[in-house]
Amino acid sequence: MKLILLGAPGAGKGTQAEILSEKLNIPTISTGNILRAAVKNGTPTGLKAKAFMDAGQLVPDDVIIGIINERLAEPDCANGYILDGVPRTVAQAEAMEKADIIFDAVVSIEISDDEIINRMSGRRVCESCGASYHVIAAPPKQDGVCDNCKGKLIRRKDDAPETVKARLEVYHKETEPLKDFYAKRGILKSVENRSIAETTESILRVLGK
Numbered sequence: 001m002k003l004i005l006l007g008a009p010g011a012g013k014g015t016q017a018e019i020l021s022e023k024l025n026i027p028t029i030s031t032g033n034i035l036r037a038a039v040k041n042g043t044p045t046g047l048k049a050k051a052f053m054d055a056g057q058l059v060p061d062d063v064i065i066g067i068i069n070e071r072l073a074e075p076d077c078a079n080g081y082i083l084d085g086v087p088r089t090v091a092q093a094e095a096m097e098k099a100d101i102i103f104d105a106v107v108s109i110e111i112s113d114d115e116i117i118n119r120m121s122g123r124r125v126c127e128s129c130g131a132s133y134h135v136i137a138a139p140p141k142q143d144g145v146c147d148n149c150k151g152k153l154i155r156r157k158d159d160a161p162e163t164v165k166a167r168l169e170v171y172h173k174e175t176e177p178l179k180d181f182y183a184k185r186g187i188l189k190s191v192e193n194r195s196i197a198e199t200t201e202s203i204l205r206v207l208g209k
Contacts, residue, residue: 001026001080001207002102004087006178007109009167010116010123011193016109017082019200024209027076031064031085034071045070061092065099072101080104089174090181106182107203111193113168120164124153 001024005013017028038046039053045066049059064086072081083103087093122135124144128151133140140146144153157163182188191202 002104003080003082003207004103004106004182005082005084005109006106006175006182007193008111008113008116008171010120010164011109011111012196012199013084013109015196016199016203017084019196020203021082023200023204024080024082026080026082028082028084029068029071029077031068031083034067035059035064038067038070043067043070061095064092065095065101068096068101069099087178090177093178093181103182103187105207106178106188107206108179108188108190109193109199109203110190113165115193116168117161117164120159121155121161123155123159125156126151127154128152 003020003026005017005020007013017030020026021028035046035049039050040046045063048063049067052059052063068083068086071077087096119134119137122137124133124135124140125131126133126146126149129146129149131146131148132138133146133153140153145151146153158167179188179190189203189206191199191206193199194202
């Protein structure tokens with residue numbers, strides 16, 4: 001099962017990717033993580049990416065796709081994978097097709113902008129260990145204090161309402177057109193975002209699992 005999860009920032013893609021990875025026994029491939037790993041390990045494509053990053057430039061699509069291809073060739077991807085973080089644009093999706101990176105299904109997690117703004121403004125992260133909380137959905141035992149390490153909980157700049165609105169604008173303009181792109185290929189499945197467990201159940205249902 002080769003999967004992509006689509007959805008606006010804060011739609012719960014990361015959480016669902018982790019759960020599905022366990023249930024379907026396939027790895028989640030996060031572009032950010034493999035990019036960092038390729039740079040650290042000094043792979044040929046990683047060195048190319050590092051040159052752009054060192055110059056403060058965005059890593060071009062062909063380099064990103066080269067790094068994804070390197071990772072997908074590893075044995076743990078033989079039975080499939082969940083790709084997280086790409087494609088972000090139709091141009092990237094086309095480039096991936098040219099590189100023979102093909103998917104069985106693309107799952108779009110649907111949620112309103114208002115819901116995302118409410119949800120993300122309630123997110124809190126531990127300054128010390130990075131554990132995630134939500135003031136309503138998953139509050140810590142003690143207000144403002146991490147359950148795990150007693151570190152201080154903060155709101156990331158990324159989760160401030162004005163930042164979230166700006167990220168949503170980018171998503172609607174650049175990433176949302178991918179829904180049409182994959183619908184035309186007959187592999188788009190849409191699910192409504194509900195509770196974590198209900199969303200997982202909906203995803204497994206549309207995948208026929």
